[in-house]
Amino acid sequence: MNNIVDIAIIGSGPAGISAAINAKIRHKSFYLFGSADLSDKVQRSECISNYPAFFDINGENLNEKFSAHLEKADISVVEKRITGIYNMGGYFALLSNEEEFDAKSIILATGVEASRPIKGERELLGRGVSYCATCDGNLYKGKTIAVICDNAPMEEEVEYLSELAEKVYYLPLFKESKFSAENVEIINLPVTEILGENRVSAVRCRDGAEIRLDGVFFLKQSVSPAVLIQGLEADENGVTVNRNMATNIKGCFAAGDCTGAPYQIAKAVGEGNIAAHSAFKYLSNQE
Numbered sequence: 001m002n003n004i005v006d007i008a009i010i011g012s013g014p015a016g017i018s019a020a021i022n023a024k025i026r027h028k029s030f031y032l033f034g035s036a037d038l039s040d041k042v043q044r045s046e047c048i049s050n051y052p053a054f055f056d057i058n059g060e061n062l063n064e065k066f067s068a069h070l071e072k073a074d075i076s077v078v079e080k081r082i083t084g085i086y087n088m089g090g091y092f093a094l095l096s097n098e099e100e101f102d103a104k105s106i107i108l109a110t111g112v113e114a115s116r117p118i119k120g121e122r123e124l125l126g127r128g129v130s131y132c133a134t135c136d137g138n139l140y141k142g143k144t145i146a147v148i149c150d151n152a153p154m155e156e157e158v159e160y161l162s163e164l165a166e167k168v169y170y171l172p173l174f175k176e177s178k179f180s181a182e183n184v185e186i187i188n189l190p191v192t193e194i195l196g197e198n199r200v201s202a203v204r205c206r207d208g209a210e211i212r213l214d215g216v217f218f219l220k221q222s223v224s225p226a227v228l229i230q231g232l233e234a235d236e237n238g239v240t241v242n243r244n245m246a247t248n249i250k251g252c253f254a255a256g257d258c259t260g261a262p263y264q265i266a267k268a269v270g271e272g273n274i275a276a277h278s279a280f281k282y283l284s285n286q287e
Contacts, residue, residue, distance in 0.1 A: 004102040005029040007279050008094055010228070011109030012077050013039035014265045015256025017066050018272030019107045024073050026280055031101055033078050033094075038063050041111065042265065051265050062265070081221075083132040085229040087249060097134035104286065105279045108225045108239060108247075108254040109272060112263070120194030121218070122227070128200025128215045131223050133157035136215075142166045143214040146203050148173065148191065154219040155179045161217060169211055225258050237261065245275035253278050
């Protein structure tokens, strides 16, 4: 087991930042996983008029203030994308590609996915559907795969997969992609369904065409909490939590947009605070 911290916070938006600040104040050891740019959703907000003490501020300026607060508190963001969380009984193992991070408790502050899961995506997870190129890429040496990617930085993982697979159907979900390789075919039609009984066998595109293949990789900026940790209760509204932001899994808490509407910064900050204090109580009881 690696060095184990008190709390792992997944997400560097308002909820995760709030949880991290409170953890720092209470002298807890923790990881804050996310992006050094913090929240892209906040960054793109033109005007925020309902956040107390910051009337009529835009998202860029609010993100700058969040960043300054983290710097003042000596809190750094671990720029790793968590692709799986495993409940080990007494602690959680968090995977980022081939790296493992261990924590006694976790706070999910992942925000919401920009798009809903494709039909078959959740059902065939682990049976041909993967979210981690480094973890599962070697399983598809010499095989045919599809790769669905929603951001340019992750095209490094597309390149890695193209070096392993015999054939790659690549579906970039952003306009500025310039990726090319001999065995890679760019598909501009979105996938509407992943087909297969016990394993992935094909994908269906919007025009009805089916592509036979062995696996599908989703390279997303954020992964749904219900995909990250097995057994987590969630519905179409988000992760199921009580008033203490506790989920159905002991030691696992959730806060912010991933718990459902309203999708407001003030709500996320408040829930991050509650989740952190609930984690403190949980840790105290464990001791």
